[in-house]
Amino acid sequence: MAKPNPLDALLGTIVRDAIAADAEIREGRFQKGLSLVAGLSSILSGLEVTYEHYRGSYGQRVMYTPVILSPALLAAGIWGYRNRRAAQTALPTISALILADGVIGFVFHVRGIQRKPGGWRLPVANVIMGPPIFAPLLFGISGYLGLMAAFLRRTEAPSDLSVHPAIRPLQTWMEMRPVEAPMKGRSWEQDIREGRFQKHLAASTAAWSFFSGVEALYSHYKNNFRYKMQWTPVIISPLLTGAAVAAVFNRRAARTLLPAASLAAAADGALGFYFHARGVARRPGGMKKPFYNIMYGPPIFAPLLFAACGALGLLASLMRREQ
Secondary structure (H helix, E strand, O other), X not given: OOOOOHHHHHHHHHHHHHHHHHHHHHOOXXXXXXXHHHHHHHHHHHHHHHHHHHHOOOOOHHHHHHHHHHHHHHHHHHHHHHOHHXXXXXXXXXXXXXXXXXXXXXXXXXXXXXXXXXXXXXXXXXXXXXXXXXXXXXHOHHHHXXXXXXXXXXXXXXXXXXXXXXXXXXXXXXXXXXXXXXXXXXXXXXXXXXXXXXXXXXHHXXXXXXXXXXXXXXXXXXXXXXXXXXXXXXXXXXXXXXXXXXXXXXXXXXXXXXXXXXXXXXXXXXXHHHHHHHHHHOOOOHHHOHHHHHHHOOOOOHHHHHHHHHHHHHHHHHOEOOO
């Protein structure tokens, strides 16, 4: 009798887990995972805002609000991961506050650009040298994810563990199938709970990809595009935005163009994080002066927000479409 190959067993386990994860996402049963992702993304964007506002010396009290809300969403996300009720109460409350804070921050940043010499009569110079106009809206990504998580369902364990192991995966899949409701009177909340919000998520991906691309454009313009790598988010961002818009109107684009562009954005964001971290380490003093060099070096977590847009697009490609 041939001895079983450990590598084959490992690959089989990975494939089965991937199929199960895909089924859970398509059926809207990933509240725990998305709660945790919302919390972790909030702390990354919060750290970015913290040192950007530090550069502005916290000239206005409203600049403290994202610094306070980001760890609050992290706590709510972890709590929502562990507790169903917290995912339906605390998590959406903090997430809504984060979204509102992002909109308010956007208004203040627009006003800050208007108050610079020349105001909007010198749009290019003042947008580049003024407060980052779309950064507050990017901060709202984590709040959006938290709100979506509140409407999703949690993964349920099989109800009968005595079933034969060969039949158990099929039984679990059958139990995970949502009960189809009549089309008349169908609500958007029900669509989200059943994983039917692909078009909505694709539209959100298009918006945030555009915001992130504009941020990368003028941030790298300040550096005069010193490195060729700095052009990549400027090129990939409109590709992802276009693929996401196409996915809103076309099912095939959502299954082909959107995941391809999203993977490119996620990979580019990861590479950008490496290059930004390297840029911080290469500043005078390097990591011997981490606080100073992170404050005044390249924004170390900004590429991860672009990667988050790619992750959002990948998630949209796995969803089912609204009826």
